[in-house]
Amino acid sequence: APVSVADIRKSFLDFFASKGHTVVPSSPLVPGNDPTLMFTNSGMVQFKDVFLGTDKRPYVRAASVQACLRAGGKHNDLENVGYTARHHTFFEMLGNWSFGDYFKRESLKWGWELLTEVYKLPKERLLATVYIDDDEAYDIWHKEIGLPADRIVRIGDNKGGKYKSDNFWMMADTGPCGPCSEIFYDHGPHIPGGPPGSPDEDGDRFIEIWNHVFMQFDMKEDGSVVKLPAPCVDTGMGLERLAAILQHVHSNYEIDIFEALIGAAARETHTTDLANPSLKVIADHIRATAFLVSDGVIPGNEGRGYVQRRIIRRAIRHGYKLGQKTPFFHKLVPVLVDKMGAAYPNLARQAQRITEVLKAEEERFYETLANGMEILDAALAGDQKVLPGEVAFKLHDTYGFPLDLTNDVCRERGVTVDEAGFDTAMERQKAQARAAGKFKMDKALEYTGAGNAFVGYEALEAPAKVV
Numbered sequence: 032a033p034v035s036v037a038d039i040r041k042s043f044l045d046f047f048a049s050k051g052h053t054v055v056p057s058s059p060l061v062p063g064n065d066p067t068l069m070f071t072n073s074g075m076v077q078f079k080d081v082f083l084g085t086d087k088r089p090y091v092r093a094a095s096v097q098a099c100l101r102a103g104g105k106h107n108d109l110e111n112v113g114y115t116a117r118h119h120t121f122f123e124m125l126g127n128w129s130f131g132d133y134f135k136r137e138s139l140k141w142g143w144e145l146l147t148e149v150y151k152l153p154k155e156r157l158l159a160t161v162y163i164d165d166d167e168a169y170d171i172w173h174k175e176i177g178l179p180a181d182r183i184v185r186i187g188d189n190k191g192g193k194y195k196s197d198n199f200w201m202m203a204d205t206g207p208c209g210p211c212s213e214i215f216y217d218h219g220p221h222i223p224g225g226p227p228g229s230p231d232e233d234g235d236r237f238i239e240i241w242n243h244v245f246m247q248f249d250m251k252e253d254g255s256v257v258k259l260p261a262p263c264v265d266t267g268m269g270l271e272r273l274a275a276i277l278q279h280v281h282s283n284y285e286i287d288i289f290e291a292l293i294g295a296a297a298r299e300t301h302t303t304d305l306a307n308p309s310l311k312v313i314a315d316h317i318r319a320t321a322f323l324v325s326d327g328v329i330p331g332n333e334g335r336g337y338v339q340r341r342i343i344r345r346a347i348r349h350g351y352k353l354g355q356k357t358p359f360f361h362k363l364v365p366v367l368v369d370k371m372g373a374a375y376p377n378l379a380r381q382a383q384r385i386t387e388v389l390k391a392e393e394e395r396f397y398e399t400l401a402n403g404m405e406i407l408d409a410a411l412a413g414d415q416k417v418l419p420g421e422v423a424f425k426l427h428d429t430y431g432f433p434l435d436l437t438n439d440v441c442r443e444r445g446v447t448v449d450e451a452g453f454d455t456a457m458e459r460q461k462a463q464a465r466a467a468g469k470f471k472m473d474k475a476l477e478y479t480g481a482g483n484a485f486v487g488y489e490a491l492e493a494p495a496k497v498v
């Protein structure tokens with residue numbers, strides 16, 4: 032079976048090409064002209080208008096390997112990085128699509144064929160979920176594919192919020208959506224976690240690898256759904272999760288690409304314990320931030336630029352935690368390009384620029400990081416369980432600590448941040464600035480931008496689920 036990441040990509044595309052699919056290149060991380068979405072979070076994003084019927088392509092079947100980012104906005108996985116075996120901010124999604132052509136039967140059968148005959152995954156390790164009342168998908172799995180009933184789980188839309196999983200996929204709060212059927216791989220009883228739909232499903236034993244979405248609706252802003260012009264298929268499989276299985280490791284962070292990045296991060300931060308979770312965070316974040324620069328996103332105080340800044344600073348803080356007191360992060364770029372430049376030539380072409388952008392941001396943040404950490408450490412010295420919002424605000428305002436960075440430090444120490452207090456402090460400072468008549472447009476943008484523009488996006492896209 033194919034095992035290198037390059038082989039896995041190729042086998043996937045070859046398989047779907049042999050089933051009449053047109054292979055389409057990955058689209059940029061910044062979706063073209065779509066204010067409902069901060070970043071490309073799945074392979075279907077570039078086809079959104081095709082599903083909606085407002086765009087047409089010369090093909091009705093497509094396949095791709097799509098660079099995705101899940102940080103900020105819907106499907107935000109920033110908080111999972113360093114904590115689970117399966118989540119990245121940046122990852123690659125293998126996907127196939129039918130635009131009003133084939134539907135559930137072909138999608139599930141081809142999926143099964145690819146996994147068990149091309150990638151040769153052991154059948155007895157695979158489970159499937161279906162949407163709660165989707166008897167059609169259930170019967171395809173059970174009667175046609177032959178999956179035993181005890182390995183098919185019916186899952187709802189999570190409206191009751193009992194467990195985290197749901198089987199109704201949405202790109203964003205509006206837009207194409209539909210019920211789905213997901214394929215899970217059992218990494219074995221030595222790993223904690225329960226099957227999908229169980230109370231401890233959030234563990235890393237049963238890892239979701241492939242989602243087949245049966246796109247049938249367009250979700251409107253008021254929550255109503257309108258039928259799409261034709262039923263479509265949208266699938267997405269995490270390349271790193273599949274690679275972990277094929278390379279006989281459990282965690283995504285143990286596959287070849289990550290082995291190299293974690294090794295480099297350890298070298299640059301003089302860390303000997305390769306299992307240190309901060310190394311995973313750094314390895315994840317170099318991919319996200321380098322790809323973001325290559326797609327034109329530079330660190331800034333608002334919108335996408337602020338997400339970029341948050342990810343970079345978070346990585347730097349993890350380096351600092353490992354004892355690194357000078358810029359190191361940008362030095363990982365050559366290793367990344369070595370591992371991913373062949374598949375993403377734009378990344379390779381821009382290596383120099385990426386290095387410069389990251390280095391400048393590092394130098395800037397290192398000017399205030401040590402002093403900010405001193406203040407934070409002092410504030411956390413007692414045994415209180417809440418960090419005052421005033422402190423978080425001062426760190427944000429004076430030391431350039433994004434709120435989520437402060438949250439990240441506090442979480443490591445079992446402390447929560449008084450975010451309401453943070454908001455109050457932010458509001459008060461804005462009011463004071465206005466009262467003092469210092470409200471010049473340029474200054475105002477610079478100083479409220481961090482919170483405001485970003486909150487604008489969050490407001491557009493409802494709070495992210497951590498599933």
Ligand code: ATP
Nearest residue numbers: 108117118119122239240241242267268269272498
């Ligand atoms: P999970 O429940 O594990 O968070 P998901 O249900 O949010 O995954 P989907 O939105 O269904 O994921 O995306 C399709 C596929 O993309 C998943 O089945 C998984 O293989 C992969 N994937 C999703 N999120 C990530 C991530 N943060 N890092 C790596 N792969 C991911």
Ligand code: MG
Nearest residue numbers: 213239241242
């Ligand atoms: Mg899913």
Ligand code: MG
Nearest residue numbers: 106108497498
């Ligand atoms: Mg998720």
Ligand code: MG
Nearest residue numbers: 196197239498
């Ligand atoms: Mg899921």
